[in-house]
Amino acid sequence: MRIGQGFDVHRFADPAEGRPLVLMGCAVPHDRGLAGHSDADVMLHALMDALLGAAGLGDIGQHFPDTDPAYKGADSARLLERVMADLGQRGWRVVNADVCLIGERPKLAPHREAMRRRIAPILGLAPEDLNVKATTTEKLGFTGRGEGLAAQAVVLIDRG
Numbered sequence: 001m002r003i004g005q006g007f008d009v010h011r012f013a014d015p016a017e018g019r020p021l022v023l024m025g026c027a028v029p030h031d032r033g034l035a036g037h038s039d040a041d042v043m044l045h046a047l048m049d050a051l052l053g054a055a056g057l058g059d060i061g062q063h064f065p066d067t068d069p070a071y072k073g074a075d076s077a078r079l080l081e082r083v084m085a086d087l088g089q090r091g092w093r094v095v096n097a098d099v100c101l102i103g104e105r106p107k108l109a110p111h112r113e114a115m116r117r118r119i120a121p122i123l124g125l126a127p128e129d130l131n132v133k134a135t136t137t138e139k140l141g142f143t144g145r146g147e148g149l150a151a152q153a154v155v156l157i158d159r160g
Ligand SMILES: [Zn+2]
Pocket: 008, 009, 010, 036, 040, 041, 042, 045
């Protein structure tokens, strides 16, 4: 068995840019989206880094460089499928994953089950083996000021 952790941060885009907020592959209604080269799905980016870390495969910056126009506006759920294919080729399967959003708003609770149902199948998991949660930073720091969102993820993988 191997464990991996991931961490990611994206700043909020100017609301005038009209970017959607995408978290765990789901569009979350909010007055602004996150800035980034891809869809800026900060939770999936942390999750992919955790998976790559557990498998000893580096990080998403190596696999999907943000200088590559191929990944402009990329759907991070598609990138997650590619990460899972890489792990699968090496015989790894996911045991469980725990993903935490860090920020004041939006509230995650109304979307939590949809996120689990959306992403668990990509990981080859039942929804109950993919935990999705959120915390604030008590209005402290950049997440507390609403300048952006952060996410952390931990995964366990094994190969029989
Ligand atoms: Zn990211």
